Amino acid sequence: MTGFKKFLVRGNLVELAVAVVIGAAFSGLVEALVADIITPLIGAVTGGHQPNFADYTFTVNGAKFQYGDFVNHALSFLIVAAVIYWLVVLPMTRLLGLLTRDKAVTEKQCPECLSDIPVAARRCAFCTAVLVGPAGSPAPAHGRHSA
Template sequence: MTGFKKFLMRGNLVELAVAVVIGAAFSGLIEALVADVITPLIAAATGGSQPDFAKYTFTVNGSVFKYGDFVNHALSFLIVAAVIYWLVVMPMTRLLSLFTKDKEATEKQCPECLSDIPVAARRCAFCTAELTVSAPIHPGRHSA
């Protein structure tokens, strides 16, 4: 029973549960946006009455295909994907680039085979070419 309690109390499990609940609420919000704003905008642009995409169907050999409902869900998916990309992915990418910008390089490319090798390497591990190693520059020290 202790293992199960530890499993439930792990931080990432709680974060995942919160993310699922928020995602479900956000999905409902986007569904309402499509039904209450986007669909009427399409109706206003086409000059017709408000289309109910969910009612658009076609029948083949007695099978009913509800392509209108699919259009509603596809619009919702595209809006959710765009919002997630612009409000979550892009800011996180910029934030991570700020942290990694000042990171010191640990690898360089071999001039012969273009493989990534350690900065201090004197010979390439891939093509065995001899490399010139430049002395590290220390701030405040001057060479004589």
Template structure:
């Protein structure tokens, strides 16, 4: 039982639980944004008398297709995806590129297989090609 308690109290699991709760709340907020603001705005711009897309449907042989509800969910998905991209993916990409910038000074590319190898290597660890030694004066500072 102690192992299970230790597993539950690990930082990653607690952070994941918080992220799920925040994500669910954010999803509800975006659903409300789409239903209460974006959809009426689209209806006003297009001149529709009923801007509530969730009520839009058509019937074929007695089957009802509620395409308006799908439009609401599609708009919510696109907004959530855009927010995640701009507020999570872009900053993380910049942060990772910031830390990878220093990596270039400690590694070089093998001219044969183009893999990353240490600057001081005399032989490639991947293709075993012999490499020309770079004089100590020409090496980037460590």
């Protein structure tokens, strides 16, 4: 039972619960926006009467397709997706870009085994390949003198 209590009071779970509640409230708000503002605007542009998209249907061989309700939900989804993109994704991307922009490069990739190794390494710790020096020649081996 103590493991379950620890699971319930973990920070990530509480944050997720708050996000779900706020998301549900936001979804209701967007559905009201579509039904009460956007749909009447479409009606004003298309003919002056307020359409009820939920009533828009067509029938094929006795099967009734309610495409109008789908249009309402599609508009709601697009609005929610746009708001999340513009108010969450873009700012977080910019913030992460600012935080990682000034980070100094401390590792490079070994050309032989593609492992990450320190920039100053002269030999790969994983495959022991001799790494190329800055002038394009192999880095001198430790303890050896050139002739």
